[in-house]
Amino acid sequence: MPSKLKNTSKPPSQRYITSVAIILAALGLTYAPIPGLQKTIVIVSGTELQEPLQQLATKFEQKNPNIKLQLQFQGSQDMVNKYVDQKNDFKPTVLIPANGEILTELSDRLRATNNTTPFYDSPRPIAKTILVGIAWPERGKVLFPDGRFQWQKVEQAMQASNWEKIGGTKDWGSFDFVTTDPTRSNSGQVTLNLWTEAKLGTKVDTNSFNNPSVQSLFGLVKKSVYQPPRSTDILLQEFIARGPNDADVATVYESIALYRWQQSAANQGKPYQIYYLNPSIESTATAAIVRRDVDGGTADAAKKFLDFLTEPAQQAVLVQYGFRPVNNSVDLKTVPKSPWNQNIPGAEVKPNIQTLPPPNSATFTEIQRLWERVN
Missing domain, CATH: 3.40.190.10 (Periplasmic binding protein-like II)
Structure with missing residues (x-):
């Protein structure tokens, strides 16, 4: 007898499932990383x-x-x-x-x-961001009674070494300024550049760091910021964790000062105040x-x-x-959850300050050399 051929055709429902599986597999190949091309x-x-x-x-x-x-x-x-x-x-x-x-x-x-x-x-x-100062509110009112950050006031506080000598209360203890290590971090370099300009009253060049008063300033800062943090965000997190009496005033980027402001409020009860430096440097x-x-x-x-x-x-x-x-089509005030809409003390969309370009690489090199040399 002639053998009967088996009907190998699949039911319509099974054929549909198979087609969908093939399409999905093809899409997977399209969107999944291809070995060797990633x-x-x-x-x-x-x-x-x-x-x-x-x-x-x-x-x-x-x-x-x-x-x-x-x-x-x-x-x-x-x-x-x-x-x-x-x-x-x-x-x-x-x-x-x-x-x-x-x-x-x-x-x-x-x-x-x-x-x-x-x-x-x-x-x-x-x-983009700019360098700013921060201080705990009570300390800031004593150090900067007119609400403006002044390098000379910070230097005088460092020389006095404790708050009682500069109008603070005895239980505030020592005056503690914090900045990052200028041999490792940009914000520390920018801090010392701006401070040097304020000290000399003129624009800094590589010869500025041969000035005895500048060398004395670097020595004072180095003694005051024993074991400075290696980066700005680490500095700010430590500043918040330590709180008043262990960290009073610091220089940081506006960006992280704004971003971590809520954290300072949660950790210390009272958040820090932001002070715009004038002039400041845009990074x-x-x-x-x-x-x-x-x-x-x-x-x-x-x-x-x-x-x-x-x-x-x-x-x-x-x-x-x-x-x-850096994209000019983006507006600070209209971005959802913009920190400039959160009433952060001292924060300004357009601060009335002079903004300088960063120092050149030769100046950065001299700042690092002097920092490593002074005691």
């Missing part, structure tokens, strides 16, 4: 950008599954030194120090050793894609991330963390 970029940033970058990196990876981001955080000067000396246990793709002059220093140091262009493209501004966090150990495909992926950071939606996130945008 790029990993290592971002090394100053600590002041740590929390917003962690949030934005997650968002970027969701939109770009073939690009993986690894975030590392260091003080800005540390970042340069470790990169030049190859002392990291990772290979950076992008460096984002607190200001572009630090990248100029890096470029000069690298060109001096191998005479090659160190970056793929021109460095890109990411976010623009600036990103550069480095060439060493970075291929063209990885550099393209890094460029995509930097493009992403400067889009209005991401700039708005940076505003929520207290930064001023």
Whole structure:
């Protein structure tokens, strides 16, 4: 007898399920990272950008599954030194120090050793902030009775060494000023630059640090800020945790002063007051894609991330963390959860101050040399 052929056709419902499975599999192949094509970029940033970058990196990876981001955080000067000396246990793709002059220093140091262009493209501004002073309210009223931060008052308080001698109460104890280590952090360098200008009453150049009064100032500050923190955000978290009697006045970036203000209110009952320095220095966090150990495909992926950071939606996130945008289409007051809408004592959208560019790399070098030399 002739054999009967089996009917191998599937029921309509089963055929539908199979078709859906094939479509879903195809979509998975489309949107899932493809082995061998995924790029990993290592971002090394100053600590002041740590929390917003962690949030934005997650968002970027969701939109770009073939690009993986690894975030590392260091003080800005540390970042340069470790990169030049190859002392990291990772290979950076992008460096984002607190200001572009630090990248100029890096470029000069690298060109001096191998005479090659160190970056793929021109460095890109990411976010802006300015240096401000902070103080606990009662201490600030005694030190700055007119509400204006004055370097001379801080120096006099350091020389007096305790609050009782400058109009405070005996139980306030010693006067404690805090800034970051200028051999490791941009904010410490900027602090000493502005203080030197106030001391001399003129613009600073590399010869300014040979002045005996400036050398005396550096020695006084160094004694007063024993074991200064390596980065600005670490400084502010320690300032809040220590509170009055252990940390009275500090210089930090406006961005983290605004962002961590609520934390100071929760920890100490009364939040700190912000004081705008006049003049102050604007620091623009600036990103550069480095060439060493970075291929063209990885550099393209890094460029995509930097493009992403400067889009209005991401700039708005940076505003929520207290930064001023580099994208002029973003308004400080209209961004949801903007710290400029939270009635933070002393905070101003447009402070009436002179804003200076950061010192050049030669000045930064002299600040570090003098700091290391004085006792």
